[in-house]
Amino acid sequence: MEGSVVGVALCFSSLFLCASASIRFSNVFGDNMVLQREPQKAVVWGYSSPHDEVTVTCGNFRDSVMADDQGEFSIALPATHPGGPYTIMAESKNGGDKAMLENVLFGDVFLCGGQSNMQFTVDSAFNASMEIAAADKYSDIRVMTVGEGTQSATPLSELKTIEQNWTVANSTSIGGGNWTYFSAVCWFFGRDLYDTYHIPIGLISNNWGGTPVQAWSSPDALAKCNQTVEEDTLVDVEIPGTEVAVGANSNLWNAMIVPFLNMRIIGAIWYQGESNVGAGPQKGGAYYACQFTAMIQDWRNKFHIENMYFGFMQLAPWRGGGNTQIAELRTGQEASLKLPMVGMASAVDYGDLTSPFGNIHPRPKQPVSLRLSATARALLYGEKLVYQGPMISSAHVNGNQVVVSFEPSTLGSGLETKPAACPQGLPPQFCMGFELQTSDQMWHPAQGTVQGNTVVVSMSTANAPFESSTASVIGVRYGYDDWPLCTIYNKEGYPAIPFSYSIHG
Template sequence: MAALLCVVFILVASIHDSAGQLRFASYYGDHMVLQRAPEKAVLWGYGPEGASVTVYLLGSVVQKTSPVPVTKGTWRVTLDPVEAGGPYIVLAATEDSTVSLTDVLFGDIWLCGGQSNMYFKMSEIFNASEEMALAEKYPHVRTFMAALKQSETELTDLIGVEIPWSVPTKRKVADFSAVCWLFGRYMFDILKYPIGLVESCWGGTPVEVWSSSRALKQCGLEENGNGPKVNSILWNSMIHPLLNMTIKGALWYQGEANTLYHQDLYNCSFPAMIDDWRMSFHEGSGGQTALDFPFGFVQLSTDIKNSTDDYFADIRWHQTADVGFVPNSLMPRTFMAVAIDLPDPTSPFGTIHPRDKQDVAYRLTLGARAVAYNEKDVHFLGPFPNQIMSSEMYINITYDQKVSVKPSKDVFEICCSGIKAPCGPKSNWVPAPTMQWDSTSVQLSANVCPPTDVVAAVRYAWRDWPCDFKACPIYCASGVLPAPPFVFSRYPGKRHLW
C-alpha cells in the first residue's frame, strides 16, 4: 500500500509536464459516479499511440490494473468490482504522464433519455425553489448532462458536455432534468448509497432518432425523415458514445413527437429500441451492463383538453406494446409511471409540459424498487382488468386488485356495433356511465346502444385528457396509483378478456 502510494505521488507530480498526452473520455470527470459491485466499472480514454496505461484506484479499496496498450489512440480497462461508497481517486498513468479523477463515488448509474418532458428543468416544476433548496442535502446524488449534438455516423465519444459531473447545489440542479433528479433523490432515500444520473435527451424528438439502424430495420423504418427526424441522428451522437459505460438502468420520457409521426409503428419501434439499447450497452461494457437492464418510462400525460383525437391514447397503448401494462412478455424488466391524471391546464410552458414531475418521479421509483431492486411487497402497478362480462344491460369489469372508484359518466366508453368485427377509431363509441361498483369491480351501463347493436368493445381513458388532476375514476385501493388506459374487444383483432 505505502509503496503504491509513493509511486502514485511521483506520477501526480509529473502531471503538469504532459497531461495533454493522456486523458479520459469526455464523460469521466471529478465527482463522478462509477457503477458499483457486483458489476465492474469500465474506464477508457485517449493517449499516445503505443504507450502503456496503468490505472490506479485509491481510497478505502486500492486497485492497480495491468498495463494496457494505447491502440488507435485509445485505451480501456475494467476495474474489479467495488462496493458502493467513496470517495476515491482514479489515476491513469503512462511512463511520463498522469491524469486523475478526484472525489469519485461508486453507486448506481441511471441514464435518463427522451424528449422535452425529460429535458424539463428543475427550475420549472411546481415548488421549484423549495425542491432545489434540498439539493445540497444529497451530495451523493451526482449529475451529468450530454451536450445536444447530432451526428450522421456513430461516434465513439460525446461531441460535448453540457453539465460535467457535479456535486448538487441549488444552482447546479436548476438546469438539470426534473424527472431524472427527483428519481435519483428519491432512490437515494431508499438505497442510502450514491446515485449517478446521466441526462441525454432533446425536446421534440421522435423515437426514431434515438434508435440504431438495426432497431429501426426490425420495424420497417429504414427510410430517413427530414431535419431533426433523421433516423439515428441522436443515437449516433448522444447514446452510442455512452455504450462503454456500465449502467444500472435507464429512464425514458418520450412519445409526444410520435403522436403524428409513425404512430402506428410505435408498438414496434419503442420495444425494439429498448431491446437494442440493452444489447448495445451489454456489448459496449464488455458484458458488465446487464443484458436485460431495467428500463422505466413515463406513459404520456396530457396535451389538449376536450380533444377528440386518439393520438395520445394510441401512443400510450403502443408504449406497452399494445398489452396495456408492463412488465409483460414483450417488454420484460420494464416499469411504467402512468401520468394521465396529472394534467396542468395553466402550465406556462404549454399544457403538454405539466409541472408536477414529483408524482411522475415517485411512481417511477416504485417500479424501480420492484423491478430493478427486487423489493418484495412494493405496489407499483395500477389496477388493470382481468375479466370483462357483458349482457344487454350491463358490462362488468373485474380488476386484478382492489380498487378505489369515483363514479364516471364518460371516461369509460363502449363501442356499439351491428356487426361482429373489431371496432376502430371511427366506430360508434359512446360514454358508458358507472352504475355500481365494489372493492374489485365496476359495472357500466350497456343500454346506451341501439337495440339492434351489441357491445363490441370497451375502453377506458381513451382520449388525450381523460380526467382532471388526480381525479380519474379508477385507482388502486390506497388511491396512489391510477389505472392505465385500456381498450378491449369481444371479437378478434384486439386483446379481449370476454
C-alpha cells in the same frame, strides 16, 4: 472540488483544446462522478499515444493495459462496494503524464433519456425554490447533463457537447434554469432512490426536446421494425443558429448514446413519445409499439446488460394530439411491458392546462417521478410493493352490462373511485371515463360502477339506450382520450391504465 459549469462549456466548445495532454480519460467521465457499484465491474477508458502502456490505479487496485492503434485504452475496475471517495489515475509509460478523476463515488448510475418532458427542469416544476434549496442535502448524488447541439450520421466515440459536466448535487447544479439543467424527472427519480437506499446515485440527463424515438434508435433497432437510416422523417426542431433539423433516424443514437455504451450503468428511464403522435410513417401507436420495444431490447444488447432495468413515463394529458391519437400512442408504449424488467409510470391524471410552458409540459413532475422510482424499487431493487395502476385483463357482456376485470397484481388493496370534472353537457353518472362501442362502430359514454375488484359498465348510455337498439356491444374503453377522465384507482393511489378492449362473442 466541484466541477465548474462555465469551465466545462469553454472546454468542450472545442474538444481539441482539452486533448493537449498525452493521456486523458474519455469526456463521459469527470471529477465528482459516480461509477457503477458491485456486482458490475465499472469500466474506465481514455486516450493516450498508440501502443502506450497505461497503468490505472483506484484504491488498492493497480493494473496496466496497452493502448490500441488509435491510442484508446480501456480497463475494468474491481467490483466495488458503494461509497468513496476515490481517486482514479491513469499514467502513461511513454510520456510519463497522468490523468486523474477525483472525488469519485461508487453507486448506481442511471441514464435519463427522451424529449422535452425529460429535459423539463427542476426550476420549471412546481415548488421549484424549495426543491432546489433541498438539493444541498444530497452531496452523494452526482449529476451530468449532455448538451444539445450534436447529431451525427455515424457513431461518435465521444460527446461533442456537454452542458454540465459531472457535478455534486447542490442548489446550483440542480437549479440551473428553464430548459438548461437539471432534468426534474431524472432528479426526483434519483432523489427518491437515494432517500430509500442511501447509496450514491449517478444521474445522466441525456435528452433533446421535440425528438422522435427513431432518432434514439440504432440501425439495428430500426431494422426490427422494417426501417432504415435513410427512411428518416425529420421533426420541425432546429439547432439554434443552424438549419439542420433534428430527428433523422439514428442521429441522436450516434451522437448522444454511443459514447456511453462502454460505461456500466444499472438502468435507464425514458420520457418520450409526443413527437411520434399522429398519423403517417413513424407515427402512431402501432409504429411506436414496435420501435420503442425494439429500442429497449437494442439498448440492453449494446450496453451488454441483459434485462437492464428500463422505466418510462406514459404520456400525460395533452390538448393537441387530435381526439384519440395520444391515447393510441399510450397503448403503443404499453407494448414494451411484455419485456422483463420494464416499468411504466402513468401520468394520465396529471394534466396542466395552465402550464406556462404549454399544456404538453405539465409542471407536477414530483408525483409522476415517484411513480417511476416505485417501478425501480420493485423491479430492480426487489421491494414488495404495488407500483402500477389497475390494468385490464378481460371484459365480457353479462346481460345489460359489461364486466371489466383487472390483472390481480395491479389491484393492490382494491379499487376505488375519485371524482373527475365532467365535460360540459355530460351527465354526472356518465362522467367515469367509460365508453361502450356498438356494432355500428359508434362509441357511447357509459356508466361505470366499482363492484369488488371489477368495474361494471352499464349498457344504458347517455345518448343511445341499448335496450331500445338492435346494436350489440363489441367494445369497451376507459380513459381513451388525449385528455382522459381518470376516476378509477387502486387504493395505493395509482390510476387505472387507459384501455380500449374488443369484446368477442
